[in-house]
Amino acid sequence: MTIIGNLLIAESEKRGTNGEFHGIEAATGNPLPVSFGGATPEDVERAASKAWAAFQLYRETDLESRAAFLETIAEEVESIGDSLIVRAMAETGLPRGRLEGERARTLGQLQLFAKEVRDGRFQELRFDGADPSRKPAPKPDLRLRNVPLGPVAVFGASNFPLAFSVAGGDTASALAAGCPVIVKAHSAHPGTSELVGRAVQRAVARANLHPGTFSLIFDTGFEAGQKLVADPRIRAVGFTGSRRGGTALMEIASRRKQPIPVYAEMSSINPVILFPDALKNRAREIASAFVASLVLGAGQFCTNPGMLLALDGADLDTFTQTAAELLADISAQPMLTPSIAKAYGDGVAKLERHPEVRSIASGKTGSAYEGAAALFETSAEAFLAHHELQDEVFGAAGLIVRCRNLAQLNEVVDALEGQLTVALHIDDGDQEAVTSLIPKLELLAGRLLVNGFGTGVEVSPAMVHGGPYPATSDGRSTSVGTLAIYRFLRPVSYQDFPVILLPEPLR
Incomplete structure (x- = not known):
């Protein structure tokens, strides 16, 4: 499949005009063919606007449709074939066996979250019926569900070009929660990122979802990523990288008029x-x-x-x-x-x-x-x-x-x-x-x-890939396993609602 170097914003693609860079062959330091254009502030604005419009629809997709969408992403990523592995090998220097295993892990994560969505437990539906006769005050009818936060900015990781990148765990868990995603690709593997980004874009079209459900941007420095985190329509951030990079994003998020959570995996000597x-x-x-x-x-x-x-x-x-x-x-x-x-x-x-x-x-x-x-x-x-x-x-x-x-x-x-x-x-x-x-x-x-070592992180409902600062920015969360979905949800309680006004799952 052809690598062009374009930004993928909703259903469209365009050349970024905020500078350019090349993917680098890891083994030699030589530039690889095709340059990538960086996103301008206007590009970030457009991606965020599209994501916010998509959120109003995607947040209420039925669970079966959402699960099928995740499975479609897996199908599209797998369909890229060997060209994905070859490009990732060139950009990262990682061996074929490692990358083929990582691709299988990436597909497995998407399929696991599809299963989690179908199960529906992540909604944590709760029903606490009314008691009008209770003294001294009547007891109200209360119902609760988890709702998605809103569009999520995902920063691809350098060391996992597939499993912690464009269609990796942060993206899969955010989409599973009902949140559109804008990915800021890592400059270490831009060609790999574009190939996967196009696969996700195709999956969005196949699922007949609002095209703003997914976008992919490139950055020639830090400007586009910082602009993305500061945009008021972005409601959470997923990041894997250095302590310096993670804390910088945390500071930007905390200075917003409405601060948002940054789930950053940063530094650990294990x-x-x-x-x-x-x-x-x-x-x-x-x-x-x-x-x-x-x-x-x-x-x-x-x-x-x-x-x-x-x-x-x-x-x-x-x-x-x-x-x-x-x-x-x-x-x-x-x-x-x-x-x-x-x-x-x-x-x-x-x-x-x-x-x-x-x-x-x-x-x-x-x-x-x-x-x-x-x-x-x-x-x-x-x-x-x-x-x-x-x-x-x-x-x-x-x-x-x-x-x-x-x-x-x-x-x-x-x-x-x-x-x-x-x-x-x-x-x-x-x-x-x-x-x-x-x-x-x-x-x-x-x-x-x-009697083991931390390398080899099983993708499992019982896995925690997180820890107290500076391992992560929020030690209550995990970026691997089905618990990762809860990073992008929050509870809402409905008191004394007429049944006709209740969300479908709470009726």
Whole structure:
């Protein structure tokens, strides 16, 4: 399918005139064919106007039609075929197998939300009948349902060009809730975004929906994205990216005349805690699994393990030596963009220069566009004294923190910022120590794992992909799984309404 580089605003397309940019081949840094035009403020205004007009109709679509629309999007994305994978491989440097799996995940998310819509539980219908005879005052008739917030701005992620992008989880959950979506495509994979955007546009037409139900815009800087969040017709934001980017959008949203929620997934180092009995019995086995998780996707997952806590001693030495040996044989991998590759290199160099950090091992070096894995260690005392050691290094870099005892390990846990995941490696002899720590960990992260690693986020009704700040902007929410739909809903209560005036589900 042909990539043109146009904005897709409702049913139409046009060339953006606010500058231009090219997709970049991740492996070489060379520009790919076809340039993309950035959206002007007028383009954003038009997309928002169309979305608001669509909302008045789309919010009340029957559940079967809405579910069928989500399934149609999945069909259209799948119909793009191999050209989608080929383009995504070029723009991101990710391997074919990873991207084919991500496409399947994207289709599965859409189908899961279609099932959730048909089920209807997300409406949370409640009926509390009247009692005119109640004393001292009659009891009113009350009925409740969740209603969609309104048009949602979705910012595509750099590291998941399909599953967290144009037709990814934020878009799927917002559309499932009854909210039109305007996607601001990520500049790391604009061609991939256009291909998927056209698929969604076709699905809107096939479903006979108002064309403003979906739009896709490009931005040559930050202007269009900022304008989108500030537009009064936008009622919520979904974002996956850096802490700096997420907090900037939060500030814009908070300064609006009517502030809106920004659901931003931002920064997490995903601590791994090795308990003494597990470390004693399985040091080499855990080290092998840790390295595999650390380097997965060149460390560019939201949930790669960037920090490891354990008690100092011979067992940790065994773990560290094994991890170092494995890491030394791992080749550098392409990073998503040249700028991400540079930022990763700068982060690793900063750790190498830190006076309280020791370099343990590094993988094989590669080109300027590739990232070599790196492993470091420090003491608990140094970690507690230097807050910058909590900073996320986006890539395959890990920091081991050596603790004198479990009491000091608890101190480090108390000092940590909010996280997406915490992984616990335990054996039978560790249960007492783990039991006392779990209440703290529940306040720290959205997902707790035993004898595993956070990479690999199951799309499930029971999944939470979120956590306290700065992991996300709102630790009560998730961007993966069916609970994600509730980000874009709010409850409305109807008191003493004549039946004829009630919304159909409440009659």
